[in-house]
Amino acid sequence: MGLLSDPNRRKALINLLTRLNTPICLVCYLAGIAWFMGLAFEPFTLRTYMSENAMGSTMVEERFPAGERALAMGREFAVHKKKANGMPVDWLAKAMQARGLEVFTQSFSRTLPFTDEIKERYMVKGTNVYGILRAPRAPRTEALVFSAPCSPGSNDNQAVGLLLGLAQYFRSQIYWAKDVIFLVNEHDLIGMQAWLEGYHHTNITGMDWTPLQGRAGSIQAALSLELSSDVITSLDLVLEGLNGQLPNLDLANLFSAFCQKIGVLCTIQGKLPRSDWDTAEGYTHAVQTMTLMVLKQASGRPWGDHGLFLRYHIEAATIRGINSFRQYKTDATTIGRLLEGMFRKLNNLLERLHQSYFFYLMPSLSRFVSIGYYMPAFGLLAVILLLRALDLWVQLGTPPPVTEDGPAEFQQPSGPGMLSVLTPVVISHLTGMALYTLPVRSQETAVEHFPVSETEAVVLTAIAIYTAGLALPHNTHKLLSGEGTEQGWKVLKLVALLYLAVLLGCVALINFSLGFILAVTLVPIGAFVTPHVPKALSAVVMVMLSPGFTLLYCIFIYQELQEAPVSLIEGWMIFLSVISQGILDHTLYGSLVYPLLALLIYPCWLLFWNILFWK
């Protein structure tokens, strides 16, 4: 406490921090970025290891024999699916019944706020079919879920076939201590959402569904399988769930352990692990894998059908079969054995997966970075905001004798100061509210008056409001009685800096990737903006670093890393569809990224914009 109580040392420290503020901030920023890039460097990461005892030491034997028969079932399923033009409910129920499962169905319907142009759906009606394999060895208080989607076209038929094959095989085994639920969900995530809400008796998103007739115990873990061809070359593990939530790392460990045991090529983010970490290519590869994970996590959307399980505290992952042009092929029997092994290990669990990490980034499937290692990267960025705030605080305190009381200055600086701070804060938040509510609300009006489709109307309204917000500072000043003072903008900037710091801190805790990406772009703005910097240039820089442009950059980087680079026009089209998907994700599944950006981040950015145009 010497530092806090000794006035001389305090003064020295504060002098140091204010005098060297800019260089320290610069160093912190560069160090933050460097730290983040260093996370992918293999010597700095940890090898994954199985923490859960129940899954680690016990050996299981995989004996699933019937891959070919499963594929045949898949083909039969495809025929019936085509005939029924959707979920072949009766056939599937019969098929599951024939395998000795308790079969139930659930129908659901949902009207989207506007047409989803990518998946071409507006009024969604569907049925989920699920069968429960009751555990012979335990009091049926716990369950595992194995799900496969019933998707349109020729996709995922093999997955359903394998699901039926595994159901038949599992039924004849005696070691099950947990119920296994085999779920075929229609309309991917919407069906999954309906089923999960029905299972847990909640209704978060206002969807219509019929109550579930049969339930098993509390779900401990879930695997979702997506498989579109008879043979595959590699299996891809998808972890990123709703709002950037990740399943326990042990689930990923389990997957990679079995891939190694059985000898299947496994990837994460579609990237194979490489062993040459000390070469430039090896390092770049790891960075790319990690950046892809960061981008996917930051998007806050579920990247597979497992994504919604995580909200219910159920560890879940999607396993996606990929058929590319590699020599090495894996057949359905092997995949079946892999899944069998994973389920048997999950069956051995004595408690929920909790031993391993929940906060991690993976530069490759066998390496991970935990929260303790990646948080400093964010911390170094966030500390810049605090340093700037401290600098402002000292500036506000020293030159004129301070008459106001300390704490009051935070919440309500008295007199005209309060008005000049409160007005921009309120106005920018109102703009944020408009950005959040108006696009969906006003789509009908927009469609009437402009030659656009509903989806376009929503997206374009959002962009229009976003752009209109830029005109605000001039109008804000008309509302103010007097002109802004030097003190005024400093107080406003202090408020904005602390606001941004707290906001980013909270976001980074929930979803590190989103917090970090926003910090990378917003922290420089917060650090340099004053009314005295060259207006035009700074305005351009600010716009280029605004949340909307950040999204655009993320799309280009993502496409680049997916090895599908796009031109500017294509990028723009993707940008538009991403916005509509963001709004849809929010209304359908409760993803928080869109409201976060609209209601908090964007107003915060507008505050800095206001400071730039302070008169």
Add this chain to the structure above:
Amino acid sequence: MAAPLTVVLIVAATIRAILFRSSLAELISERVEVVSPLNAWKRVVEGLALLDLGVSPYSGDVFHETPLIIYLFHFLVDYAEIVFMIADGITAVALYFAVQIYNKNVFRKQKYALEADRYPHDCLELMRSPKEMYYIPLKVAMFYLLNPFTILSCVAKSTCGLNNAVLALFILCTIKGSALLSAIFLALATYQSIYPLTLFAPALLFLLQRLYIPVNLCRTSFWLFTLQYAVMYLGSLCVIVCLSFFLLGSWDFMPSVYGFILSVPDLTPNIGLFWYFFAEMFEHFRLFFICVFQINVFFYTIPLSIKLKEHPVFLTFIQMAIIAIFKSYPTVGDIALYMAFLPVWSHLYRFLRNIFLVWCVLLACSALFPVLWHLWIYAGSANSNFYYAISLLFNVGQILLVSDYFYAYLRREHHLSNGLYLKRKDGTEATLVLK
């Protein structure tokens, strides 16, 4: 000055009315930061239901409020929202008048001291001007009514708001010099939550000071008045407790309210220090540590009363802060009450050392509470350690805040008696170092 106060009251009532009508109200009333097992509205409703059924409301270990509260809401349950809004209003108005009178006293004392030339000459810049003091009562009311903590507490219908109103009335009565009313309200506050017991000392000191009775243990007049005040206090406490007994017809409430407060059986997480500690502890140490933790709240009264015997109102502030930090089931409503007093000490600003740091900590922690709660309870990815770390930090922030004000107050007093610009023996400028 009445007009701005009315405006503030109207604004505050509007905000509360809007929030009561919104969907947020339900969410807020479930937050562990805002309601504790003692003052949750849900539990009061449960108690009422039991009472209506003719069962003792204390059977079932859900309801832990005092009998007077349940009989109050027995009649007013339909108007609960208005009751809580009025309680907040009463608190604010009472604090407003209390601070107004206190400031007048302070200014008068300063004038006499100046006329008697008791201050060193370089201390003129430490003198307080009426202009600067004019808005303080209004700021106090505003700090209480518009503080997000108070608003949350009110919207959650936490009975903490009523306790705060009683405490505010106690402060008003004390500062007005009415010993009887002060004792009655103090007894009522004690009856509500035990801890205000420690406010007996500052109230007594204030009343003694007001009657020009020196605090001298050898003087009979001191003991006479102390006895008088103690009798009034204990008498009214006795009356209230007996009244509760006659209302309820049993002593059920004693273990259920006071036993519950003192022995801390409910370890629901909150912003306090108890829950984690006692959840982790081996059972056979429990009694010992409960004693340690509870004595902690009461213990500071003695040294603080000795140190601050000339400044009872500041002592009241410090005591309330200590109660809010160390009590067994703290909520943000308790914090809001002592934070309302911060504008009264705005003249200490120049001596505060860590105010920026402390406010950053408090601000960040307040935002992080719900986030970490979400991660722990809903997402399941964090655990109780994360939440407790933040509540620990929050309390450290509060302690730093209070000790900073304490230091600043003492330092100002020191300067007022020794001169603002201290010189060392060799003539160089001296600095005060706290070690």
